[in-house]
Structure formats: structure tokens, C-alpha cells
Amino acid sequence: MSNQVWLSQLKLHRAIAVVRAPKMVWGEKMALAVASGGMQLIEITWNSDRAPELIAQLRAKLPNCMIGTGTLFNVQQLQEAIACGAQFLFSPHTDLDMIQAALTANIPIIPGALTPTEIITAWNHGASCVKVFPVQAVGGTSYIKSLQGPLGHIPLIPTGGITLENAQDFLQVGAVAVGLSGELFPKKCVLEENWDGIIEQAKNLKQRLLTLDIK
Secondary structure, three states, rough: OHHHHHHHHHHHHHHEEEEOOHHHHHHHHHHHHHHOOOOEEEEEOOOOOOOHHHHHHHHOOOOOEEEEOOOOOHHHHHHHHHHHOOOEEEOOOOHHHHHHHHHOOOOOOHHHHHHHHHHHHHHHHOOEEEEEHHHHHHHOOOHHHHHHHHOOOOEEEEEEOOOOOOOOHHOOOOOOOEEEEEOOOHHHHHEEEEHHHHHHHHHHHHHHHHHOOOO
16 A cells, blocks of 8 residues: 555544454454444554454454554564554554565554654655654643644654544644544443443544544
8 A cells, every 4th residue: 555545544534543452352342343433544453362363354344444553563573464464554663674674565654753863764764654652751732743843744643642632632733643542442341341332432533533624
């Protein structure tokens, strides 16, 4: 998939649901729930239970969604993720060998970075976008806004502390999209297998994002 297609999907949907599941059956239900709530960009973290199998399964069950993975730490994991059908790749850090491997496979890769130097390094070596993580630890929306002057040409996806309430604020100050995990999947809902509650969380987020006026 080209970076242009990936960016167009980000700008269309604006939010990525990050599924981190200790049980594969929960991971499937979590993904199906946010999809039912209208979300179409779903990341299955690589440290989820049986992540490769879950990704392949969701690709078949959710043909209208893009199913990717994250929490990738090295090239071997990245190649295994591509082999099981992951459509986009996130990592918590910037690894130039991983970026090159993803480019070779023509799969969007979004490495994690925090400082301007790290962000620019990732972008200059071919990152599709850059994940700014953990964004709340360095100022949240004010940090993303302050990066826009010199780095406004780089599409940024903040994660780490994004909530239903502040997601739109990050988009208003320049983020191309946001990633949400715990906020979409409250621990209580998962433990009680309250998938309808997660559907409502996703619907709530989608409704909030629909009110935004961003280009």
C-alpha cells in the first residue's frame, strides 16, 4: 500500500483503535466491537495473545477495515507481521533497519519518536508517519502544537494518554490522527466481556470526531 493511500485513510478516519489483548478471544471481540462502533483502523499489538493468528483472522472477518500491528521491536517481528497480513506497522521506537524492511515490502511503517531529532530522523529515512510517544509525558497537545512550526510537513500520530475527551484537541493542533487503547477498551468492560460497552465507546469517539472541521 502506498503512503498516499495510507495518509488518505488516516485523514478519513482520524483514529486508530489499539487492541492489546491477553487472550485471543478477547482480542477478536475487542476488534469486532470497535468495528461495529464505526472504527476502521485497528492495530493489534504484537504482544497480544497469538497476535499473528488474530491478525489473519480479523483480515478475513473485517474486510472493510485496515488491520495492522504495533509494539514491534525488530526486523524479525516486522517480517512475521507482514507475513500474517498486517497492513500497517507501528513500533515504539525508531529503528532504521525496520523502516527499510517495511519500505521494501511497501507496507506503511510508523516508528515511535519523541524529540525533534528523532522525528526528523525517522521521517528522513522513509517513515510513512511518525508516532509521537508518549505524548502526554512531554506536554500533550501543547507539544504537538509547538512541533507544527518547524515540523508541520511531517504527519504525526500522538499516542499515550489520548482520551475520548482530548482526541479532537490533538487533531485541532495538527496531528494527522491519534491512537487510543485503554480509553476505548476500559478494563472493566473487557474483564466483564461487555462488548456493547466498547461499541458505545467507539461510537462516542466517532461522533466527537465528526464535529471537527479540519482539512
